[in-house]
Amino acid sequence: MLSPKAKVVYFDNPATSFPKPEIVVDAIAQCMKEIGGNPGRSGHRMSMEAGEQIFFTREVLSDFFGVQNPMKVIFCSNATDALNLAIQGLAYQGGHAITSSMEHNSTIRPLYELEKQGKIRLSIIPCSSEGLLSCGHLENAITKQTSMVVINHSSNAFGTEQPIQKIGEICKNRGIAFIVDSAQSAGILPLNMAKDNISILAFSGHKGLYGPMGTGGLIIADDFNHKKIRPLKFGGTGSLSDKIEQPDFLPDCFESGTLNVPGVAGLRAGILFIKEKGLACIRKHKEDLVAYFLKKARAAVPGFLTYIPDSSIKTGIISFNIQGFLCSEIANALSEEYNIMSRQGLHCSPLAHKSMGTFPHGTVRFGFSIFNTKEECDLAIESLQEITQKKGKK
Protein backbone atom coordinates (compact mmCIF):
# COMPACT_ATOMS: atom_id res chain seq x y z
CA MET A 1 0.00 0.00 0.00
CA LEU A 2 1.12 3.53 -0.71
CA SER A 3 2.71 5.39 2.15
CA PRO A 4 1.17 8.85 2.52
CA LYS A 5 4.72 10.16 2.55
CA ALA A 6 5.65 8.60 -0.79
CA LYS A 7 7.09 11.16 -3.15
CA VAL A 8 4.58 12.59 -5.59
CA VAL A 9 5.58 12.35 -9.23
CA TYR A 10 3.58 14.74 -11.37
CA PHE A 11 3.49 13.91 -15.09
CA ASP A 12 0.20 15.64 -15.94
CA ASN A 13 1.82 18.89 -17.03
CA PRO A 14 -0.08 19.14 -20.34
CA ALA A 15 -3.28 19.52 -18.28
CA THR A 16 -1.68 22.11 -16.03
CA SER A 17 1.92 22.40 -14.94
CA PHE A 18 2.88 21.56 -11.38
CA PRO A 19 4.74 22.65 -9.37
CA LYS A 20 4.78 26.32 -10.27
CA PRO A 21 8.09 28.17 -9.92
CA GLU A 22 8.61 29.93 -6.56
CA ILE A 23 8.66 33.33 -8.25
CA VAL A 24 5.17 32.67 -9.64
CA VAL A 25 3.77 31.82 -6.22
CA ASP A 26 5.54 34.84 -4.69
CA ALA A 27 4.25 37.22 -7.36
CA ILE A 28 0.67 36.07 -6.78
CA ALA A 29 0.97 36.36 -3.01
CA GLN A 30 2.59 39.77 -3.23
CA CYS A 31 -0.12 41.00 -5.55
CA MET A 32 -2.85 39.76 -3.22
CA LYS A 33 -1.20 41.21 -0.14
CA GLU A 34 -0.13 44.56 -1.50
CA ILE A 35 -1.96 45.41 -4.71
CA GLY A 36 -5.61 45.04 -3.92
CA GLY A 37 -7.26 47.54 -6.26
CA ASN A 38 -9.41 46.95 -9.31
CA PRO A 39 -7.48 47.99 -12.43
CA GLY A 40 -8.96 50.70 -14.62
CA ARG A 41 -11.97 51.29 -12.45
CA SER A 42 -11.00 53.98 -10.01
CA GLY A 43 -8.55 56.86 -9.87
CA HIS A 44 -6.74 55.82 -6.69
CA ARG A 45 -3.19 54.58 -6.32
CA MET A 46 -4.05 50.94 -5.65
CA SER A 47 -6.21 50.77 -8.76
CA MET A 48 -3.36 52.19 -10.78
CA GLU A 49 -0.86 49.74 -9.35
CA ALA A 50 -3.15 46.89 -10.29
CA GLY A 51 -3.39 48.40 -13.77
CA GLU A 52 0.40 48.40 -13.95
CA GLN A 53 0.53 44.69 -13.11
CA ILE A 54 -1.72 44.07 -16.08
CA PHE A 55 0.22 46.42 -18.34
CA PHE A 56 3.62 44.92 -17.49
CA THR A 57 2.28 41.46 -18.30
CA ARG A 58 0.87 42.70 -21.61
CA GLU A 59 4.34 44.06 -22.44
CA VAL A 60 6.09 40.83 -21.51
CA LEU A 61 3.60 38.74 -23.51
CA SER A 62 3.69 40.96 -26.61
CA ASP A 63 7.48 40.84 -26.58
CA PHE A 64 7.49 37.07 -25.97
CA PHE A 65 5.20 36.37 -28.94
CA GLY A 66 6.61 39.00 -31.31
CA VAL A 67 3.90 41.65 -31.32
CA GLN A 68 4.73 45.36 -31.03
CA ASN A 69 1.53 46.79 -29.61
CA PRO A 70 0.95 45.56 -26.03
CA MET A 71 -2.74 46.47 -26.31
CA LYS A 72 -3.11 43.57 -28.72
CA VAL A 73 -2.78 41.19 -25.77
CA ILE A 74 -6.23 40.25 -24.46
CA PHE A 75 -6.57 38.45 -21.15
CA CYS A 76 -9.04 35.58 -20.91
CA SER A 77 -9.49 32.91 -18.28
CA ASN A 78 -7.84 30.07 -20.22
CA ALA A 79 -7.09 28.91 -23.77
CA THR A 80 -10.62 27.61 -24.25
CA ASP A 81 -12.06 31.01 -23.45
CA ALA A 82 -9.59 32.63 -25.86
CA LEU A 83 -10.32 30.16 -28.67
CA ASN A 84 -14.05 30.73 -28.26
CA LEU A 85 -13.57 34.48 -28.53
CA ALA A 86 -11.45 34.12 -31.67
CA ILE A 87 -13.60 31.49 -33.38
CA GLN A 88 -17.06 32.74 -32.47
CA GLY A 89 -15.92 36.35 -32.78
CA LEU A 90 -14.79 35.83 -36.38
CA ALA A 91 -17.63 33.54 -37.37
CA TYR A 92 -20.44 36.07 -37.02
CA GLN A 93 -19.88 36.99 -40.65
CA GLY A 94 -20.32 33.37 -41.72
CA GLY A 95 -18.07 31.76 -44.30
CA HIS A 96 -16.02 28.60 -44.36
CA ALA A 97 -13.69 27.43 -41.60
CA ILE A 98 -10.92 24.85 -41.93
CA THR A 99 -9.34 22.91 -39.11
CA SER A 100 -7.39 19.67 -38.64
CA SER A 101 -8.12 16.31 -37.10
CA MET A 102 -5.49 16.94 -34.39
CA GLU A 103 -7.51 19.60 -32.59
CA HIS A 104 -8.53 19.79 -28.97
CA ASN A 105 -12.24 19.97 -28.20
CA SER A 106 -11.76 23.63 -27.28
CA THR A 107 -11.44 24.25 -31.04
CA ILE A 108 -13.58 21.49 -32.51
CA ARG A 109 -16.60 22.05 -30.28
CA PRO A 110 -17.13 25.78 -30.96
CA LEU A 111 -16.57 25.16 -34.68
CA TYR A 112 -18.93 22.20 -34.75
CA GLU A 113 -21.55 24.15 -32.80
CA LEU A 114 -21.35 27.04 -35.28
CA GLU A 115 -21.75 24.60 -38.15
CA LYS A 116 -24.72 22.97 -36.44
CA GLN A 117 -26.34 26.38 -36.04
CA GLY A 118 -25.86 26.95 -39.77
CA LYS A 119 -23.52 29.92 -39.21
CA ILE A 120 -20.44 28.49 -40.95
CA ARG A 121 -19.38 25.61 -43.14
CA LEU A 122 -16.64 23.46 -41.60
CA SER A 123 -13.94 21.27 -43.16
CA ILE A 124 -11.83 19.03 -40.92
CA ILE A 125 -8.69 17.91 -42.73
CA PRO A 126 -7.39 14.48 -41.75
CA CYS A 127 -3.73 14.39 -40.67
CA SER A 128 -1.05 11.82 -41.49
CA SER A 129 -0.26 8.90 -39.21
CA GLU A 130 2.41 11.14 -37.73
CA GLY A 131 -0.22 13.71 -36.83
CA LEU A 132 0.85 16.18 -39.50
CA LEU A 133 -1.34 18.38 -41.66
CA SER A 134 -0.39 18.36 -45.32
CA CYS A 135 -0.18 21.85 -46.81
CA GLY A 136 -1.36 20.40 -50.13
CA HIS A 137 -4.53 19.10 -48.48
CA LEU A 138 -5.05 22.47 -46.86
CA GLU A 139 -4.67 24.32 -50.16
CA ASN A 140 -7.15 21.95 -51.81
CA ALA A 141 -9.70 22.60 -49.07
CA ILE A 142 -9.54 26.40 -49.35
CA THR A 143 -12.43 28.00 -51.23
CA LYS A 144 -13.36 31.60 -51.99
CA GLN A 145 -15.54 31.55 -48.87
CA THR A 146 -12.79 30.37 -46.51
CA SER A 147 -12.50 32.96 -43.77
CA MET A 148 -10.47 31.17 -41.09
CA VAL A 149 -8.04 28.32 -40.56
CA VAL A 150 -7.68 27.10 -36.97
CA ILE A 151 -4.73 24.88 -36.11
CA ASN A 152 -3.39 23.34 -32.92
CA HIS A 153 0.37 24.03 -32.97
CA SER A 154 1.18 20.97 -30.89
CA SER A 155 -1.01 17.99 -30.05
CA ASN A 156 -1.84 17.61 -26.38
CA ALA A 157 -2.34 13.89 -26.94
CA PHE A 158 0.88 13.05 -28.84
CA GLY A 159 3.26 16.04 -28.65
CA THR A 160 3.53 16.48 -32.44
CA GLU A 161 4.20 19.84 -34.10
CA GLN A 162 2.34 21.32 -37.08
CA PRO A 163 4.20 23.37 -39.73
CA ILE A 164 2.49 26.59 -38.69
CA GLN A 165 4.80 28.95 -40.52
CA LYS A 166 3.97 27.32 -43.88
CA ILE A 167 0.27 27.13 -43.03
CA GLY A 168 0.40 30.79 -42.03
CA GLU A 169 2.01 31.72 -45.32
CA ILE A 170 -0.75 29.97 -47.27
CA CYS A 171 -3.39 31.84 -45.24
CA LYS A 172 -1.63 35.18 -45.49
CA ASN A 173 -1.33 34.94 -49.28
CA ARG A 174 -5.07 34.40 -49.50
CA GLY A 175 -6.18 36.91 -46.86
CA ILE A 176 -7.54 34.18 -44.56
CA ALA A 177 -7.42 34.64 -40.77
CA PHE A 178 -5.02 32.10 -39.23
CA ILE A 179 -5.83 31.18 -35.62
CA VAL A 180 -3.23 29.13 -33.73
CA ASP A 181 -3.93 27.19 -30.54
CA SER A 182 -0.64 27.39 -28.64
CA ALA A 183 -1.94 25.77 -25.44
CA GLN A 184 0.67 22.99 -25.65
CA SER A 185 3.47 24.81 -27.45
CA ALA A 186 3.80 28.22 -25.76
CA GLY A 187 6.85 28.16 -23.54
CA ILE A 188 8.30 25.16 -25.37
CA LEU A 189 8.41 25.72 -29.14
CA PRO A 190 9.55 29.01 -30.66
CA LEU A 191 6.57 31.15 -31.67
CA ASN A 192 6.58 34.54 -33.33
CA MET A 193 3.33 36.02 -34.59
CA ALA A 194 5.01 38.05 -37.33
CA LYS A 195 7.46 35.39 -38.57
CA ASP A 196 4.92 32.58 -38.32
CA ASN A 197 2.24 34.59 -40.16
CA ILE A 198 -0.27 34.14 -37.33
CA SER A 199 -3.34 36.41 -37.22
CA ILE A 200 -4.61 35.38 -33.79
CA LEU A 201 -2.84 33.29 -31.15
CA ALA A 202 -4.67 31.65 -28.26
CA PHE A 203 -2.52 30.72 -25.27
CA SER A 204 -3.00 28.97 -21.97
CA GLY A 205 -1.23 30.66 -19.07
CA HIS A 206 -1.17 27.68 -16.76
CA LYS A 207 0.65 25.00 -18.76
CA GLY A 208 4.04 25.61 -20.41
CA LEU A 209 4.04 29.27 -19.35
CA TYR A 210 3.99 28.16 -15.68
CA GLY A 211 1.35 30.70 -14.59
CA PRO A 212 -1.62 29.88 -12.37
CA MET A 213 -4.85 28.24 -13.51
CA GLY A 214 -7.46 30.76 -14.61
CA THR A 215 -5.04 32.56 -16.93
CA GLY A 216 -4.80 32.58 -20.71
CA GLY A 217 -5.50 34.91 -23.56
CA LEU A 218 -5.49 36.01 -27.15
CA ILE A 219 -2.80 37.88 -29.01
CA ILE A 220 -3.84 39.69 -32.16
CA ALA A 221 -1.19 40.34 -34.82
CA ASP A 222 -0.08 43.93 -35.34
CA ASP A 223 -1.40 43.83 -38.91
CA PHE A 224 -4.73 42.14 -38.08
CA ASN A 225 -7.73 44.44 -37.61
CA HIS A 226 -9.31 43.53 -34.28
CA LYS A 227 -12.65 44.93 -35.43
CA LYS A 228 -13.12 41.78 -37.49
CA ILE A 229 -13.60 39.95 -34.18
CA ARG A 230 -16.90 40.56 -32.41
CA PRO A 231 -16.76 40.53 -28.60
CA LEU A 232 -18.47 37.61 -26.89
CA LYS A 233 -18.89 39.39 -23.57
CA PHE A 234 -20.27 42.86 -23.07
CA GLY A 235 -20.07 44.89 -19.89
CA GLY A 236 -18.04 47.11 -17.62
CA THR A 237 -14.56 48.05 -18.76
CA GLY A 238 -13.93 51.19 -16.72
CA SER A 239 -13.79 53.13 -19.99
CA LEU A 240 -16.51 55.17 -21.75
CA SER A 241 -18.56 54.97 -18.58
CA ASP A 242 -20.98 57.58 -19.90
CA LYS A 243 -22.08 55.26 -22.73
CA ILE A 244 -24.14 52.10 -22.81
CA GLU A 245 -22.31 50.97 -25.94
CA GLN A 246 -19.38 48.53 -25.71
CA PRO A 247 -16.07 50.31 -26.50
CA ASP A 248 -14.57 49.31 -29.85
CA PHE A 249 -10.91 49.88 -28.97
CA LEU A 250 -8.33 47.42 -27.69
CA PRO A 251 -8.06 45.82 -25.22
CA ASP A 252 -11.24 47.09 -23.54
CA CYS A 253 -13.58 45.82 -26.24
CA PHE A 254 -12.72 42.22 -25.31
CA GLU A 255 -12.07 42.59 -21.58
CA SER A 256 -15.40 43.22 -19.89
CA GLY A 257 -15.43 42.44 -16.19
CA THR A 258 -12.70 42.49 -13.57
CA LEU A 259 -9.51 40.73 -14.60
CA ASN A 260 -7.68 38.08 -12.59
CA VAL A 261 -4.95 40.49 -11.48
CA PRO A 262 -3.03 38.15 -9.13
CA GLY A 263 -3.18 35.46 -11.83
CA VAL A 264 -1.91 37.83 -14.48
CA ALA A 265 0.93 38.94 -12.17
CA GLY A 266 1.79 35.27 -11.65
CA LEU A 267 1.72 34.63 -15.37
CA ARG A 268 4.27 37.39 -15.91
CA ALA A 269 6.55 35.74 -13.38
CA GLY A 270 6.08 32.45 -15.23
CA ILE A 271 7.23 33.97 -18.49
CA LEU A 272 10.19 35.63 -16.83
CA PHE A 273 11.08 32.20 -15.41
CA ILE A 274 10.97 30.67 -18.90
CA LYS A 275 12.96 33.50 -20.43
CA GLU A 276 15.65 33.03 -17.85
CA LYS A 277 15.85 29.28 -18.53
CA GLY A 278 15.61 29.74 -22.30
CA LEU A 279 13.23 27.85 -24.58
CA ALA A 280 16.04 25.78 -26.08
CA CYS A 281 17.10 24.58 -22.65
CA ILE A 282 13.51 23.74 -21.67
CA ARG A 283 13.07 21.79 -24.90
CA LYS A 284 16.36 19.96 -24.48
CA HIS A 285 15.39 18.94 -20.95
CA LYS A 286 12.11 17.48 -22.20
CA GLU A 287 13.72 15.76 -25.19
CA ASP A 288 16.31 14.17 -22.92
CA LEU A 289 13.61 12.87 -20.58
CA VAL A 290 11.52 11.52 -23.48
CA ALA A 291 14.51 9.70 -24.99
CA TYR A 292 15.61 8.38 -21.60
CA PHE A 293 12.14 7.19 -20.66
CA LEU A 294 11.34 5.54 -23.99
CA LYS A 295 14.62 3.65 -24.19
CA LYS A 296 14.33 2.27 -20.67
CA ALA A 297 10.58 1.57 -20.83
CA ARG A 298 10.90 -0.40 -24.05
CA ALA A 299 13.62 -2.55 -22.52
CA ALA A 300 11.96 -3.03 -19.14
CA VAL A 301 8.19 -3.04 -19.61
CA PRO A 302 6.77 -5.94 -21.63
CA GLY A 303 4.11 -4.86 -24.16
CA PHE A 304 5.03 -1.13 -23.97
CA LEU A 305 3.53 0.56 -27.07
CA THR A 306 3.84 4.03 -28.56
CA TYR A 307 2.17 5.39 -31.68
CA ILE A 308 4.38 7.89 -33.43
CA PRO A 309 8.05 7.98 -34.39
CA ASP A 310 10.11 9.24 -31.42
CA SER A 311 11.46 12.05 -33.57
CA SER A 312 7.93 13.45 -33.98
CA ILE A 313 7.60 14.12 -30.25
CA LYS A 314 8.39 17.81 -29.81
CA THR A 315 6.90 18.91 -26.50
CA GLY A 316 7.82 16.27 -23.93
CA ILE A 317 4.68 14.15 -24.24
CA ILE A 318 4.65 10.34 -24.23
CA SER A 319 1.38 8.70 -25.19
CA PHE A 320 1.49 4.96 -24.58
CA ASN A 321 -0.30 1.74 -23.78
CA ILE A 322 0.75 -1.57 -22.33
CA GLN A 323 -0.53 -4.64 -24.12
CA GLY A 324 -3.12 -6.51 -22.09
CA PHE A 325 -4.07 -3.46 -20.02
CA LEU A 326 -6.67 -0.73 -20.30
CA CYS A 327 -5.05 2.69 -20.08
CA SER A 328 -7.33 3.42 -17.14
CA GLU A 329 -5.95 0.43 -15.21
CA ILE A 330 -2.43 1.74 -15.63
CA ALA A 331 -3.20 5.34 -14.71
CA ASN A 332 -5.27 4.32 -11.68
CA ALA A 333 -2.59 1.98 -10.39
CA LEU A 334 0.07 4.65 -10.91
CA SER A 335 -1.94 7.19 -8.94
CA GLU A 336 -3.24 4.95 -6.17
CA GLU A 337 -0.28 2.68 -5.58
CA TYR A 338 2.70 4.78 -6.65
CA ASN A 339 1.67 8.45 -6.32
CA ILE A 340 2.39 9.06 -10.00
CA MET A 341 -0.03 11.47 -11.67
CA SER A 342 -0.79 10.91 -15.34
CA ARG A 343 -3.81 11.28 -17.58
CA GLN A 344 -5.50 8.45 -19.44
CA GLY A 345 -8.18 8.28 -22.09
CA LEU A 346 -8.82 10.62 -24.99
CA HIS A 347 -7.40 13.88 -23.59
CA CYS A 348 -10.35 15.96 -24.92
CA SER A 349 -9.17 15.08 -28.42
CA PRO A 350 -11.33 12.34 -29.92
CA LEU A 351 -10.36 13.20 -33.50
CA ALA A 352 -6.64 13.14 -32.73
CA HIS A 353 -6.99 9.66 -31.26
CA LYS A 354 -9.01 8.60 -34.31
CA SER A 355 -6.20 9.89 -36.53
CA MET A 356 -3.62 7.90 -34.63
CA GLY A 357 -5.69 4.72 -34.32
CA THR A 358 -6.08 4.90 -30.54
CA PHE A 359 -9.82 5.69 -30.47
CA PRO A 360 -11.95 4.86 -28.46
CA HIS A 361 -9.68 3.43 -25.77
CA GLY A 362 -7.10 6.18 -25.72
CA THR A 363 -3.67 6.12 -24.13
CA VAL A 364 -1.81 6.87 -20.93
CA ARG A 365 -0.14 10.27 -21.23
CA PHE A 366 3.01 11.40 -19.45
CA GLY A 367 3.87 15.05 -20.03
CA PHE A 368 7.15 16.33 -18.63
CA SER A 369 7.95 19.79 -17.30
CA ILE A 370 11.23 21.48 -16.49
CA PHE A 371 10.89 20.16 -12.92
CA ASN A 372 10.76 16.46 -13.82
CA THR A 373 13.88 14.32 -13.49
CA LYS A 374 15.41 11.08 -14.76
CA GLU A 375 14.96 9.64 -11.25
CA GLU A 376 11.22 10.19 -11.59
CA CYS A 377 11.31 8.41 -14.95
CA ASP A 378 13.11 5.50 -13.28
CA LEU A 379 10.46 5.40 -10.57
CA ALA A 380 7.69 5.38 -13.18
CA ILE A 381 9.35 2.58 -15.15
CA GLU A 382 9.82 0.44 -12.02
CA SER A 383 6.17 1.06 -11.16
CA LEU A 384 5.00 0.07 -14.63
CA GLN A 385 7.14 -3.07 -14.39
CA GLU A 386 5.57 -3.98 -11.06
CA ILE A 387 2.07 -3.34 -12.36
CA THR A 388 2.62 -5.69 -15.30
CA GLN A 389 4.28 -8.33 -13.12
CA LYS A 390 1.45 -8.29 -10.59
CA LYS A 391 -1.12 -8.90 -13.27
CA GLY A 392 0.97 -11.73 -14.72
CA LYS A 393 0.97 -13.47 -11.30
CA LYS A 394 -2.80 -13.23 -10.83
Place this chain on the structure above:
Amino acid sequence: MENPSVILFYSTNYAIWTKNVLQKLHIEHKMASVPRHLSSECGYCVMIQNQDKEKIIQILHQNGIEYDRIESLIGLS
Protein backbone atom coordinates in the same frame (compact mmCIF):
# COMPACT_ATOMS: atom_id res chain seq x y z
CA MET B 1 3.59 71.25 -11.74
CA GLU B 2 3.72 74.87 -12.83
CA ASN B 3 1.97 74.75 -16.20
CA PRO B 4 0.07 71.50 -16.19
CA SER B 5 -1.78 69.89 -19.03
CA VAL B 6 -3.54 66.54 -18.91
CA ILE B 7 -3.60 63.80 -21.52
CA LEU B 8 -7.01 62.16 -21.55
CA PHE B 9 -7.40 58.60 -22.79
CA TYR B 10 -10.28 56.42 -23.81
CA SER B 11 -8.99 53.72 -21.48
CA THR B 12 -6.71 53.64 -18.45
CA ASN B 13 -4.72 50.91 -20.20
CA TYR B 14 -3.30 53.65 -22.42
CA ALA B 15 -2.69 55.99 -19.49
CA ILE B 16 -0.51 53.36 -17.85
CA TRP B 17 1.27 52.64 -21.11
CA THR B 18 2.02 56.36 -21.45
CA LYS B 19 3.25 56.59 -17.87
CA ASN B 20 5.70 53.79 -18.49
CA VAL B 21 7.00 55.24 -21.72
CA LEU B 22 7.48 58.71 -20.17
CA GLN B 23 9.13 57.16 -17.14
CA LYS B 24 11.68 55.37 -19.32
CA LEU B 25 12.42 58.65 -21.13
CA HIS B 26 12.67 60.61 -17.85
CA ILE B 27 10.01 63.09 -18.91
CA GLU B 28 8.16 64.77 -16.05
CA HIS B 29 4.64 63.45 -15.57
CA LYS B 30 2.14 62.45 -12.91
CA MET B 31 -0.84 60.15 -12.83
CA ALA B 32 -4.01 61.85 -11.66
CA SER B 33 -7.73 61.20 -11.43
CA VAL B 34 -9.55 62.54 -14.46
CA PRO B 35 -10.72 66.10 -13.72
CA ARG B 36 -14.48 65.86 -13.54
CA HIS B 37 -15.08 68.99 -15.63
CA LEU B 38 -13.13 67.52 -18.53
CA SER B 39 -14.53 64.03 -18.78
CA SER B 40 -16.95 61.60 -17.22
CA GLU B 41 -14.32 58.84 -17.22
CA CYS B 42 -13.90 56.99 -13.96
CA GLY B 43 -10.16 56.34 -14.36
CA TYR B 44 -6.99 58.38 -14.50
CA CYS B 45 -5.11 60.61 -16.86
CA VAL B 46 -1.47 61.66 -17.22
CA MET B 47 -0.49 65.16 -16.15
CA ILE B 48 2.44 66.73 -18.02
CA GLN B 49 4.18 70.07 -18.29
CA ASN B 50 2.50 72.15 -20.93
CA GLN B 51 5.83 72.97 -22.58
CA ASP B 52 6.53 69.23 -23.16
CA LYS B 53 3.26 68.81 -25.05
CA GLU B 54 4.59 68.74 -28.62
CA LYS B 55 7.43 66.39 -27.73
CA ILE B 56 5.03 64.07 -25.93
CA ILE B 57 2.53 64.04 -28.80
CA GLN B 58 5.35 62.83 -31.01
CA ILE B 59 6.32 60.14 -28.52
CA LEU B 60 2.72 58.95 -28.25
CA HIS B 61 2.54 58.78 -32.01
CA GLN B 62 5.82 56.89 -32.35
CA ASN B 63 4.67 54.29 -29.84
CA GLY B 64 1.24 53.91 -31.39
CA ILE B 65 -0.44 55.07 -28.17
CA GLU B 66 -3.96 56.31 -28.85
CA TYR B 67 -5.33 59.15 -26.73
CA ASP B 68 -8.45 61.25 -26.63
CA ARG B 69 -7.07 64.79 -26.24
CA ILE B 70 -4.74 67.02 -24.30
CA GLU B 71 -6.21 69.82 -22.17
CA SER B 72 -4.41 72.63 -20.45
CA LEU B 73 -5.16 73.12 -16.75
CA ILE B 74 -3.52 76.52 -16.57
CA GLY B 75 -5.67 79.03 -14.81
CA LEU B 76 -8.09 76.39 -13.54
CA SER B 77 -6.73 75.68 -10.10
